[in-house]
Structure formats: structure tokens, C-alpha cells
Amino acid sequence: MKILFINKYDIHGGAGIAAFKLAQNLSRYYKTQNSFIVGIKKSNDGNIFQSRDNKFQIEVERGLNFLLSTFGLQYFFFPFSTKRILGILDRIKPDIINLHNLHGGYFKTSLLKTICEKYKVVWSLHDMWALTGSAAYTFGDESWKEMRTFKAESGIYPYLGINTNKFLMKHKKMIYDSSEFTIVTASEWMYQNVKNSPLLNSKPTINIPYGIDLNLYSNEGRAKCREKFGIPVNEKVLIFGAEKLDDHRKGISELIKILEIMSEDLKSSVHLIVLGNGDDLNLNLPSNFIVRKVGYVSDEILYSEYLKSADIFLFPSKDDNLPVMPINSIACGTPVIAFDVGGCSDIIEDNFNGYLIAPFNLLSFAKKTISLINDDGKLKSFSINASSLAKEKFSEKRMAEQYYNLFKNVLNENVSENKIKSGTRQ
Numbered sequence: 001m002k003i004l005f006i007n008k009y010d011i012h013g014g015a016g017i018a019a020f021k022l023a024q025n026l027s028r029y030y031k032t033q034n035s036f037i038v039g040i041k042k043s044n045d046g047n048i049f050q051s052r053d054n055k056f057q058i059e060v061e062r063g064l065n066f067l068l069s070t071f072g073l074q075y076f077f078f079p080f081s082t083k084r085i086l087g088i089l090d091r092i093k094p095d096i097i098n099l100h101n102l103h104g105g106y107f108k109t110s111l112l113k114t115i116c117e118k119y120k121v122v123w124s125l126h127d128m129w130a131l132t133g134s135a136a137y138t139f140g141d142e143s144w145k146e147m148r149t150f151k152a153e154s155g156i157y158p159y160l161g162i163n164t165n166k167f168l169m170k171h172k173k174m175i176y177d178s179s180e181f182t183i184v185t186a187s188e189w190m191y192q193n194v195k196n197s198p199l200l201n202s203k204p205t206i207n208i209p210y211g212i213d214l215n216l217y218s219n220e221g222r223a224k225c226r227e228k229f230g231i232p233v234n235e236k237v238l239i240f241g242a243e244k245l246d247d248h249r250k251g252i253s254e255l256i257k258i259l260e261i262m263s264e265d266l267k268s269s270v271h272l273i274v275l276g277n278g279d280d281l282n283l284n285l286p287s288n289f290i291v292r293k294v295g296y297v298s299d300e301i302l303y304s305e306y307l308k309s310a311d312i313f314l315f316p317s318k319d320d321n322l323p324v325m326p327i328n329s330i331a332c333g334t335p336v337i338a339f340d341v342g343g344c345s346d347i348i349e350d351n352f353n354g355y356l357i358a359p360f361n362l363l364s365f366a367k368k369t370i371s372l373i374n375d376d377g378k379l380k381s382f383s384i385n386a387s388s389l390a391k392e393k394f395s396e397k398r399m400a401e402q403y404y405n406l407f408k409n410v411l412n413e414n415v416s417e418n419k420i421k422s423g424t425r426q
Contacts, residue, residue: 001032004094006085008039008046008104013243015101015126018210023097023318025211025400026158031402035092037085039106044329049088051081065105072164074134075102075109082108082263096407101182103136103158116179123185124153127321130172131197133165137319140341140359145196173199182207182410183277184389184403186322187343200382206406210322211399212331212390217304218386219333221286225309230360237255239310239334241325243296244258250319251316251339254362256283258316261366263288270373273306291396307332311379312354312372315344316365322346329355331390335382337369346393353386357412374387 005023009016016038023034036048040058052058057080068076085107090095097119102109115121127136132144135156149165162398176199183205185191191207194200207351227232242250258271263286272289277296285291297303307313313329314339322343330353338344340356348354355368372379 001030001411002092002095003032003034003098004089004092005034005095005098005100006038006107007036008106009047009101010036010038010041010043011044012040013101014137016042016126018126018324019098019100019124022403023210025396026404028303028399029397030252030404035094037088038129039081039104049084051084052077053080053084054317057081063107067160069159069280070161071163072160072163072167074103074160074168075156078106078108081106081138082111086112086114090114094119095411096120096122098403098407101126101129102278105127105158107289109172112181113175115181116181119183121179121180122184122406122410124186125190125194125238125321126186128190128193129158131193131199133168133172134160135165139249139319144196145200147173151287160279169199176200176203182206182406184406186210188341189346190321198272206402208399208402208406209394210327211322211396212324212394213300213396214331214391214394216300217307217328217390219308219331219383221305222308222333225305227268228305229307231271235269235271236312237273237310238312238314238369239273239275239306239329240314241275243276244327245274245276245281247320249320251318252281253358254316254318254365255314256285257362258314258366259285261363265366265370266321268372273310275303275306282326304328304332307334310334312337312369314369315339317341317344318360326393327390330386333383333387333392334374335386337365341367347389349385349389353382353389393407 005019006014007019011020019128027034028034037051037053041048041050061078061080064077086248090423129136135153140151147169153165154160154163183194183203185207186209188207194205213288223233231237240255245252266288269288269290272291274293275297307329314337315326315336320342326347329336336348336354338348339359343357345356348356350356357365
């Protein structure tokens with residue numbers, strides 16, 4: 001099977017890494033022939049093609065994207081990328097195209113219709129952009145269910161100047177209605193969003209959770225990781241991470257407030273490991289937190305060791321699809337405390353492998369964290385449950401199998417939502 005993946009990045013960003021690992025596992029288990037088209041190439045892989053030939057074309061399209069988006073015409077014109085994407089497709093002639101993040105300033109929205117006219121297409125959704133006018137997330141606002149914009153939408157990534165979101169939704173609906181494709185969601189939350197979307201609810205949709213390397217992300221060697229980082233085994237360790245620490249969606253401001261509340265009731269000092277870009281970010285936390293900022297960790301072995309060294313992963317995200325950091329964390333046997341937003345409930349079963357906190361109750365978040373820190377028995381049982389749940393739901397082999405079966409059904413024009421089991425537990 002010859003598969004071509006399209007995404008903004010290849011080995012960068014959540015969607016890019018997810019697509020790249022999916023391709024690796026499809027090749028590993030099913031010997032598929034994989035290639036990529038990306039807006040920005042970060043690797044040296046010869047099977048990955050950038051949608052622009054050179055830096056000049058990148059800068060021209062970046063300028064065009066900013067100008068058109070300022071006037072409300074998000075993703076209407078990419079002269080170099082459009083021509084090159086179609087040329088690469090014509091040369092490779094894939095059996096199936098797996099779309100990922102189309103937003104990001106390289107893919108003209110109407111190009112979807114052109115591609116669907118000639119190829120079999122599966123679109124994996126990593127956020128809400130396909131359902132809204134322009135926003136990747138809506139932070140609980142449900143105006144999109146009635147094809148209406150909401151007040152803050154034009155201020156949410158991706159950038160939009162003039163608020164033309166109602167027009168953009170109609171534009172997307174026109175394109176979707178004349179295009180045939182299948183949707184994959186990673187979380188039950190996103191699956192339900194698609195089913196409630198007037199833009200996409202007619203499309204066949206399958207829920208396939210992200211898969212991770214359960215040999216790398218396991219609960220083995222936790223004590224050795226503590227020893228490596230010089231953390232006493234009898235002291236408590238919290239961990240927080242985000243690709244960019246200043247990404248307000250990931251809840252760094254909420255985290256600081258939660259820790260300030262906690263500091264009043266801590267019986268002893270607690271270690272806090274902070275992962276992510278943002279060395280210049282001043283957390284300014286109370287003195288009973290021993291903070292270790294380690295920056296962005298690209299080495300997966302080292303990253304897994306940091307997760308294993310912690311007692312609890314704090315994840316105060318304001319909105320998320322199926323965040324991979326908490327998945328990695330539970331696989332390492334580290335329970336997660338998170339707000340009950342997006343697909344977090346697919347990862348965390350409340351009072352089983354962590355806690356789900358009502359959005360955005362900072363006091364409750366702090367109290368639950370304190371109670372778990374002080375309960376070694378519950379910490380141990382949550383840790384065992386976390387690892388067990390990860391093995392049950394988030395195997396990369398299982399993800400590859402479900403995608404491969406879906407691709408076969410799409411090629412055979414035999415797509416049914418009942419033919420491939422959802423990744424969610426019933």
C-alpha cells in the first residue's frame with residue numbers, strides 16, 4: 001500500500017510527530033510505502049517533500065498568508081505550494097492520502113476538493129480547525145454547532161484579522177459537501193464534535209487513539225530515574241510539561257495559581273520538574289517548591305525518565321484533543337491530574353489513575369493534588385492502574401492495525417463506522 005501523508009511539519013509539533021510515528025508503525029507492521037508532503041521540513045528524510053522549493057517561496061507565501069488572513073481570507077492562496085503539492089501527488093500516485101493538520105499556512109482549503117476528486121482521502125483531526133471558521137480550539141464555546149462564530153474566535157490560533165468566520169464556515173461546508181473523505185478522530189470528545197458539526201456530520205468517522213511505544217514508556221526503572229536525577233526516593237515530585245511554556249492554552253498561569261494555593265498546606269518541600277521551551281519564563285513560585293526547569297527534551301529516553309521520576313503529572317490545560325504527554329505519563333506509571341476538558345477523560349479515569357477536575361476549579365485542583373501527595377497507598381494504586389490503562393488503550397501496534405484496516409476499507413469503498421472498532425472503552 002502506497003500512503004502519502006500531508007501535514008504542516010514532519011517531526012515537529014503534536015500532529016507532525018503523531019503522523020510520523022503512524023507512518024513508521026505502518027511500515028514496520030504492514031510494509032507500507034510512505035511519503036510525506038509538509039509545509040516546513042525539519043528532517044533529512046528523502047521521502048519527505050516540502051511544499052515550497054526554497055526559502056524565497058516560503059517567505060512569499062508567509063507574507064501572502066499574513067496579508068490574506070488579516071483581511072479574513074484564511075488559506076485562500078498559496079501559489080507555490082498548491083502547484084508543488086499537485087505535482088508531487090501526480091508523480092507518486094499514492095493509493096491513499098492521509099491528511100493531518102491542513103492549517104498552518106501552506107495548504108489552500110479548496111485544494112481539498114481537488115485532491116478528493118482524484119484520490120482516496122482519510123483526514124485525521126488533531127484539533128477543531130476543520131469544524132470552526134478559523135480557530136483550532138473554542139475553549140468550550142459551542143457556537144460552531146449552529147455555524148455561528150463566537151466573540152473571541154478571531155483572536156485564537158491560527159491568526160485571523162477581520163472576523164469573517166461565518167463566511168469561512170460556509171466556505172468550508174461548500175468544499176466538504178463536494179468532497180468525499182473519511183475522518184479519523186483520536187478522542188471520543190473529537191468524535192462527538194464531528195457528529196455535532198453541521199460541516200462534517202455526514203462524513204464516515206472512526207475513533208482511533210494515538211499509540212505510543214510501550215516498551216519505552218513503561219513503569220520499569222522508576223527508582224533508577226530518581227537516582228539519576230539526584231532526587232531522594234522519599235521526596236515527592238510533581239511534573240508539568242508543554243512544548244511552549246507560554247502557550248496559554250496549556251495552563252501555565254493556572255498551574256502557578258494552583259501551586260500557590262498548595263504551598264499553604266504542604267508539609268514539606270516538593271520537587272517540580274518543568275519540561276518545555278521557555279527558559280526565560282519566571283515562575284516565581286513559593287520557596288517550598290524545588291523547581292528544575294529542563295527545557296524542551298527531544299530525546300525520548302531522557303523524556304521518559306523525567307516522567308518516571310515523578311509522582312504526579314499536573315496538566316491544567318484549558319482545551320485539548322488527546323494530549324500525548326498525559327498518555328506518556330500514565331504509561332510510565334505516573335498518575336495525572338487534569339481539568340475535565342477535551343479528550344482528557346479518555347486518558348484519565350477519575351479516582352482510578354488520576355483525577356479529573358471540574359473546569360477551572362483551581363482550589364479543587366490544588367486540594368486533590370495535596371491529598372494524593374499525602375496518600376502513598378493511593379499513589380501506588382493509581383500508578384499501577386495508570387500503566388495498565390495505557391497498555392490497554394494506547395498501543396502503537398493497535399493504532400497501526402486500526403489505521404491499516406481503515407485504509408483497506410477505504411480503498412475497497414467499504415467504509416463503515418462499525419467495521420473498525422473504536423479505540424474507546426465501552
